Amino acid sequence: MSTRAAAPTRREQILSEAARLFAARGFHGVGVDEIGAAVGISGPGLYRHFAGKDAMLAELLVGISERLLTGGRHRVAEAAGDPGRVLSSLIDGHIDFALDDRALITLHDRELDRLREADRKLVRQLQRQYVELWVDVVRELHPEVGEAEVRVAVHAVFGLLNSTPHLAALGREAVESLLRRLAHGAFGALSA
Amino acid sequence: MSTRAAAPTRREQILSEAARLFAARGFHGVGVDEIGAAVGISGPGLYRHFAGKDAMLAELLVGISERLLTGGRHRVAEAAGDPGRVLSSLIDGHIDFALDDRALITLHDRELDRLREADRKLVRQLQRQYVELWVDVVRELHPEVGEAEVRVAVHAVFGLLNSTPHLAALGREAVESLLRRLAHGAFGALSA
DNA sequence: AGCCCAGGTTAACGACCGCTAACGGCCCTG
DNA sequence: CAGGGCCGTTAGCGGTCGTTAACCTGGGCT
Numbered sequence: 001m002s003t004r005a006a007a008p009t010r011r012e013q014i015l016s017e018a019a020r021l022f023a024a025r026g027f028h029g030v031g032v033d034e035i036g037a038a039v040g041i042s043g044p045g046l047y048r049h050f051a052g053k054d055a056m057l058a059e060l061l062v063g064i065s066e067r068l069l070t071g072g073r074h075r076v077a078e079a080a081g082d083p084g085r086v087l088s089s090l091i092d093g094h095i096d097f098a099l100d101d102r103a104l105i106t107l108h109d110r111e112l113d114r115l116r117e118a119d120r121k122l123v124r125q126l127q128r129q130y131v132e133l134w135v136d137v138v139r140e141l142h143p144e145v146g147e148a149e150v151r152v153a154v155h156a157v158f159g160l161l162n163s164t165p166h167l168a169a170l171g172r173e174a175v176e177s178l179l180r181r182l183a184h185g186a187f188g189a190l191s192a
Numbered sequence: 193m194s195t196r197a198a199a200p201t202r203r204e205q206i207l208s209e210a211a212r213l214f215a216a217r218g219f220h221g222v223g224v225d226e227i228g229a230a231v232g233i234s235g236p237g238l239y240r241h242f243a244g245k246d247a248m249l250a251e252l253l254v255g256i257s258e259r260l261l262t263g264g265r266h267r268v269a270e271a272a273g274d275p276g277r278v279l280s281s282l283i284d285g286h287i288d289f290a291l292d293d294r295a296l297i298t299l300h301d302r303e304l305d306r307l308r309e310a311d312r313k314l315v316r317q318l319q320r321q322y323v324e325l326w327v328d329v330v331r332e333l334h335p336e337v338g339e340a341e342v343r344v345a346v347h348a349v350f351g352l353l354n355s356t357p358h359l360a361a362l363g364r365e366a367v368e369s370l371l372r373r374l375a376h377g378a379f380g381a382l383s384a
Numbered sequence: 385a386g387c388c389c390a391g392g393t394t395a396a397c398g399a400c401c402g403c404t405a406a407c408g409g410c411c412c413t414g
Numbered sequence: 415c416a417g418g419g420c421c422g423t424t425a426g427c428g429g430t431c432g433t434t435a436a437c438c439t440g441g442g443c444t
Contacts, residue, residue, distance in 0.1 A: 010421085025305060028220030031401060044403070045422055053402070109358075110302060113217060148362045149370055155358045156374050163351030166301075170340045178341055182348050182378040189377020202391085223431060233392065236433075240391050245432070386444090393438070401430085408423075414416090 011049050013039045015063075018056045023103035023165075027057055027111045057111060058119040064104045065126035068097060072133045083140040090134055091183045094161050095176055102165045109162075131155070142190045153190055157183050203241050205231045207255075210248045215295035215357075219249055219303045249303060250311040256296045257318035260289060264325045275332040282326055283375045286353050287368055294357045301354075323347070334382045345382055349375050 008016070017038035021030040032053055033043040050056050071093050079085040098105050112120060134154040139147065161179055168175050200208070209230035213222040224245055225235040242248050263285050271277040290297050304312060326346045331339065353371055360367050 026218055026220055026303075028218060029306070032403085033401085041422065042424090043401095044405095044424085047403070048421055111218075114221070148360075149366065152360050152362055152367060152370055153374060156352045156355045156371065159355030159358075160348045160352040160378065163348045166347045166351075168340075168344050170344055174341065175344060178344055179348060181381045181384065182345060185381020185384070186352065186374040186378040188381070189373045192373065192377070224433085225431085234394090236394085236435095237392055239433075388441105388443090390441095391439095393436100395435085395437105397432105397434080399431090399433105402428095404427080405425085406423100407425105408421105410420085410422100412417100412419090 019060050019103040023106040027114045058115055061123045065123050069126050069130045072130050076133055083137050086137045095179050098161050098164045105162050106165050145190050157186055211252050211295040215298040219306045250307055253315045256300055257315050261318050261322045264322050268325055275329050278329045287371050290353050290356045297354050298357055337382050349378055
């Protein structure tokens with residue numbers, strides 16, 4: 001046996017297909033029968049694994065947010081003391097994420113409002129902490145720029161990096177390198 | 193009487209409210225009764241003005257795409273011969289649009305798949321032509337960069353500029369100037 | 385004055401959808 | 415070999431939603 005990812009559990013299969021379908025046609029636009037069919041079971045069978053359709057979306061969104069934050073914190077700790085390297089590492093990590101999980105990226109800021117109050121609050125809190133990682137390091141690099149401006153700039157760069165769902169017949173590495181340059185270029189223009 | 197916008201027709205009222213609601217809760221998440229209530233009539237009354245819910249979305253998306261393209265063409269013609277000025281003008285125009293009509297921006301790439309085949313095709317064609325305006329001028333400014341890369345970069349900058357739905361307690365002018373700098377910074381990094 | 389039509393109303397239908405109920409087979413355990 | 419979860423199935427309920435039908439009304443044209 002290899003050390004690579006084990007066979008995905010049924011739950012994981014379902015989440016993966018649900019993410020794809022939600023991203024493609026929207027949360028309300030996908031029926032439970034359709035999600036079931038995508039994993040080879042039918043409709044109500046899903047309820048052996050999830051409390052309901054909402055629960056799938058909630059687990060997806062909380063999951064992404066947690067992984068983003070955890071990854072970001074790891075990268076900040078790893079390169080601590082060198083803001084330039086921290087920012088580069090955050091950018092690289094975000095690009096990897098955007099390219100690996102475009103469906104989740106799409107859902108992340110599109111279907112948040114479909115969550116129950118508690119879940120939505122949790123996701124927003126995780127998002128805010130992730131943004132704060134970026135804001136902190138960008139402010140170190142550009143101390144003369146106001147915090148509100150930096151925050152808007154960080155969101156804008158997220159928009160730039162998350163634009164990958166829009167096609168690209170260009171090869172993974174080329175897109176990575178391009179996005180990296182664009183993001184650095186945008187941040188570089190903060191002080192100019 | 194003034195030369196300013198006349199009192200909006202009922203159709204325009206409906207479109208405006210529908211755009212707001214669709215952006216907030218998604219096409220499938222908004223009922224016709226809700227749209228009707230937003231303009232003071234109720235549910236089925238909308239059918240005196242539109243063939244159906246789909247028709248409202250179609251008119252919204254075709255309308256934005258046409259306005260974007262028309263505005264873009266106008267700006268290209270206006271500054272023809274000076275690629276730098278053309279690009280600046282395209283950026284400024286797109287920023288204005290993003291700040292003035294955030295609801296439409298949101299819908300623009302979020303609910304496109306809910307359209308009928310014919311409408312979707314039309315919208316995509318208009319979008320493609322708008323992108324091409326940008327690609328052409330950016331290629332003039334960076335002749336050494338491949339076309340595919342430029343196209344991805346343009347989409348990425350759209351993502352950056354369209355990120356404005358995400359808050360900003362920063363004042364219109366400050367956001368405008370910031371986005372302008374970020375977009376120029378990103379494009380500037382194309383050659384570096 | 386009479387009429388008509390634009391622009392509303394309410395009632396109701398049919399389809400769909402999320403979810404529950406009731407049931408069954410397979411595999412693992414004692 | 416008995417039994418009990420785990421993981422499916424199908425049937426069906428209840429609610430919602432887009433749309434249509436049928437009806438009403440007030441203002442402008444003839």
